[in-house]
Amino acid sequence: MSSGVDFTVSIEGAVPRPRAGAAHSPSVTARPSSRRWQRRLAQITLATDLAVIALVSAIATVIGGWGLGPAAQFNLVAAALVLAGLVAYRAWERGVLGHGADEFNRVLRGTAAAAVVLALAGMALKVDDVRPWVFGVIPATAGGLLLGRYGVRRVLHRARRDARCxxxxxxxxxxxxxxxxxxxxxxxxxxxxxxxxxxxxxxxxxxxxxxxxxxxxxxxxxxxxxxxxxxxxxxxxxxxxxxxxxxxxxxxxxxxxxxxxPGLMEVTGPRLHVAPVDGLPLLRLTEPRWGGPARIAKNLFDRTAAALLVLLLAPVFLTLAVLIMRDGGPVFYRQERIGRAGRTFRMIKFRSMVVNADQQVAQLAATNEGAGPLFKMKRDPRVTRVGGFLRRLSLDELPQLFNVIGGSMSLVGPRPPLQREVATYTEDALRKLLVRPGMTGLWQVNGRSDLTWEESVRLDLRYVENWSPALDVSILWKTVGAVFRGRGAY
Known part of the structure; x- marks a missing residue:
């Protein structure tokens, strides 16, 4: 593999032998054991984490020695607390390594716990100032740990695409x-x-x-x-x-x-708990987190991040506006969509089609390639030359940042539907309206328009049922790759 890290291991002798006299199924080939590569994955993850913690601690010490940052006396303490936090939240448990948002959740919770403990210890011991470690060194360590684990995961996923590990x-x-x-x-x-x-x-x-x-x-x-x-x-x-x-x-x-x-479709992660009653293990299903402090924090993050992105991307907005104006017609396209709790809002996009595109839907109905109630065409004659470029890179969706700032959309969430689509929704699909729609979501990072209608609904419901901050971060990160790949963007 190009990364230089290889999970492939020798498998000789790893397959259990059939019992004497047992007839082996002629249609199935016994497969090598995964225990060795699982151990190696855990070892590589541990080594990566230790290297990140040591590197951040060393950088903090050097900067402190230059007089540009905190002194070095608490760097080892902060590193030890981070390690203790990762152990406490079982961040190296084999069952979570390599897939799902729970691995990243455990890293975040472990480092957050380390920061809290250090802050409380500083107050109790009347240490002059531990803020550089609480708000600088430990968050930097958390970021490095997440990047390191993401790199290990990418290597693992590449091996699995080749049917290894x-x-x-x-x-x-x-x-x-x-x-x-x-x-x-x-x-x-x-x-x-x-x-x-x-x-x-x-x-x-x-x-x-x-x-x-x-x-x-x-x-x-x-x-x-x-x-x-x-x-x-x-x-x-x-x-x-x-x-x-x-x-x-x-x-x-x-x-x-x-x-x-358990037969609970698309319900996973922090909502499932085992609650034993007199030795009988019962699966306890908690309610989805659609409100409360976590959602307030999500809303605050969405609006702040969207405002910053608008400022940073202002030159891009201006350039795209000039290109669209050369095609004639307005720069922006506004369309009524259905948001949280069934409320309508006007979604803003860069115009990528001819001015009267909506009036041509009926004429093109026979050539519709969209799944379910969606109307999609891979070679839509209504798309302008500039619009084709915008759609390939999802640049036409950038003005939705204004919807996020206004509170009608989130950065991450289910796809915002049209009224005619909602009219055909089944009871399960209507659950998508329990949260704000998003600029991106599981549907975007898993194929967009190439998905079937059932797959699209399933992914949106998975997000609604299992939302967590780590899931949002994971989707935002994957969106970057999905945009450049352009799969399903038409």
Missing amino acids: MSSVLVVGTDAAIADLVARTRRVPHHGWTVVAACTSTGVGQIDGVPVVGDLDDVARHVHELGIEVVAVAPTPGWTPKRLHSLAWDLEGAGVELVVD
Whole structure:
């Protein structure tokens, strides 16, 4: 790999051998164990974190020695507190490394806790001034840690696109549940799962190219024979808690991860908790965070960041306005969209189409390539020459920053729909209106107009149900790459 870091490891002897006398399934090839690359991933992440902490501490010490920053006496204390914070929030737990926003959330919470502890200790010990460490050194360390982990993740995801560093999965469930999981793992290979076998009530056939190796009673045997590393159990008729408990016992000591689909579509992360009642583990689902201090902070960040971006991009705005004016007609295009709680607002964009574009929709209806209620064309004749350039790089959406400043939109959120689209919404799609629409979102970083309608709704609902500050940061970061790739931008 070009980055110089390689997660590929020797796999000789890593595959468990079938038990004596057991017949190996002829249609499934046993896969190498992932434990060695998982250990190496954890080691590389730890080494990267330690290097970042040491580098920031050294830079702070040098700057302090020049008289341009804080003295060096608390740098080691700050570094030790950051390490303690990362340990306390289990930032090196293998289950979170390499995917999801939870990894970055834990880093942020650990460094924030370090800053709070240092501030309180400074007050208690009457230290003259710990602000340079609380507001300078520790935040800089947090930024370095996030960048370092992002770099490690990029290398890992590149390896997974080449089908390396993957975990083999056996799925238990109905044909529909298995097909859904197979499609998801193929759509997002960076998660690191490859479904290689399935067990169903019938125990025969194939599902989307994945062989069914047995029925519901054969799961444990095939896991050991095939060297399976993850067993995913989907909601299955006839699969009782006692049966699941028995499977968990059968897998003990084999180093196999057992995951159970609770049937709660697109609800993940901080909303799910295990609440035991007299030894019975119950899945507790907390309400989405649509209000409160976190949302106030999001709104404040959105408006402040949007105002700063408008100031920084003022020369770009002026240049694009001149180019659009040369095509004739107004610079801006305003269109009524539906926002939070169903309220209408006028969304602002740079004009990328001819002046009477809205009146031509009916004439072009037969050539519509959009999914569901969306109207989209890859080669829309209404798009101007300048507009094609604007759309490829999403520059036509920059004026939506004024909507963000005004409070009708957020930087990150679901796609802002038209009234005619909302009129066709099902009950689940209407949940998108519980939050402000965004300039970017999961729909933008996952293909935009190339998505099916069902995929678009699913991604928007995932955002609505699982919003967190770290998720916003992750989407904003990914948006930069999505814009330059231009996938689905038309």
